[in-house]
Amino acid sequence: MNSLTPTGVDMPHSIRVACASNQEGLLDGHFGSCLRFLIYQVSAGESRLIAIRPVDEAAAGDDKNVYRVSLIADCQLLFVVSIGGPAAAKVIRAGVHPIKRLNAAPADAEMEALSKAIGRNAPPWLAKAMGQTPEERIRFQREEDAA
Numbered sequence: 836m837n838s839l840t841p842t843g844v845d846m847p848h849s850i851r852v853a854c855a856s857n858q859e860g861l862l863d864g865h866f867g868s869c870l871r872f873l874i875y876q877v878s879a880g881e882s883r884l885i886a887i888r889p890v891d892e893a894a895a896g897d898d899k900n901v902y903r904v905s906l907i908a909d910c911q912l913l914f915v916v917s918i919g920g921p922a923a924a925k926v927i928r929a930g931v932h933p934i935k936r937l938n939a940a941p942a943d944a945e946m947e948a949l950s951k952a953i954g955r956n957a958p959p960w961l962a963k964a965m966g967q968t969p970e971e972r973i974r975f976q977r978e979e980d981a982a
Contacts, residue, residue, distance in 0.1 A: 849878035851885075852949065853907040853931070854942040855915040863939035866918040866926070867899065872906055875946045879953040882946035904929045914945055 854873040855864030864870070874886035888906045895902040900922045907913055913926055913933045926933050936945070952961055 846876050846878050846881070846883070848953075849876050850912060850953070851875070851910040852877050852912045852914065852946065853888075853910040854945065855913070856942065860942055861939055862914050862936060862942040862945050863916055866903060866913070866915045866922050866933075869915075873942050874907075874910065875942070877946050877950050877953065879950060882943070882950045884943070900925050904931070907931055912949075914942070 852875045854862040854875065855866055855869035856862060856873050857864045857870050860873075862873075870890055872888045872890070873884060874888060876883050876885050890903065890906065892899070903922075904925050907926075908929050908931070910931050913931050915933060915935055916937070916939060918926070918933055918935065923933050949961075
């Protein structure tokens with residue numbers, strides 16, 4: 836399923852991120868037609884490419900979106916250049932937060948920017964994707980307000 840050994844399990848306080856890709860190392864794919872998903876493990880201090888999951892259209896069956904969601908179901912975020920409404924609904928139902936980027940970009944640069952956003956000042960949508968409860972997010976806000 837992937838061509839790299841998963842190493843993200845030893846990265847505490849991290850999230851798993853999928854990037855739709857057509858060209859090696861680029862975030863440049865449409866969810867419904869990309870050739871592969873680049874899978875990253877991202878924390879506040881680092882990001883690692885842990886897998887490359889090729890899309891096998893022959894294995895997709897009747898619903899290619901369900902198949903594609905199965906390839907990224909262990910991720911919390913999905914970066915794409917484009918995604919249709921029905922596909923986005925299936926991604927969200929699987930617990931993955933889709934993020935559209937209007938232009939193609941190096942995936943590692945996007946992951947570096949995401950890594951900088953993770954932490955105590957993470958935006959609410961990212962804190963939620965990281966599994967922080969509303970109480971934890973409110974507590975962090977209150978601690979910052981008290982300082």
